[in-house]
Amino acid sequence: GAGVSQSPSNKVTEKGKDVELRCDPISGHTALYWYRQSLGQGLEFLIYFQGNSAPDKSGLPSDRFSAERTGGSVSTLTIQRTQQEDSAVYLCASSLSGSSYEQYFGPGTRLTVT
């Protein structure tokens, strides 16, 4: 079946502009995660959605970052007033539930802020 999809695959934006990154999880997966991976670094947790529960936003680096998950499926990560340090690959993952042990990752969105 279809895996996790993300769009766009690449995004180049000017400093100060807002960007939206989209994630389509695997159908039926109730848990959705956003991570960020900077060049040569490990994955950094950003935010977690589980069903209709309030999301865990503890990993968001600043109030310029926000995320929504509509209808328990598609999620959008929004970065306002982008900065050069926001340049990274943004990865989305989903799992059957928060306690399921396997997270399936999407291909990521490479964001470059010039």
Next chain:
Amino acid sequence: GQNIDQPTEMTATEGAIVQINCTYQTSGFNGLFWYQQHAGEAPTFLSYNVLDGLEEKGRFSSFLSRSKGYSYLLLKELQMKDSASYLCAPRGSNDYKLSFGAGTTVTVRA
């Protein structure tokens, strides 16, 4: 928070064995995962350990010692396609999210 330590790079010859060590500190413990990530691609799940001992899955095995905060991933009969980054990811007892180490880049040479 979580502290995760694994070597940055390892090089091995095709057909050989490589062991990637990972030490971690977590607030409680609820399993440790290993993921493989090829350059420019998303991580893919390799293994999961929640009890002490060795879990074998084909050419790959993963070991866990909870008391020592230690795990390793063993790659046997190395193939060129095994050249990738290997990420150690422990999970705390009250966490559903994973904390990833920076990864170990394994280079397999002919």
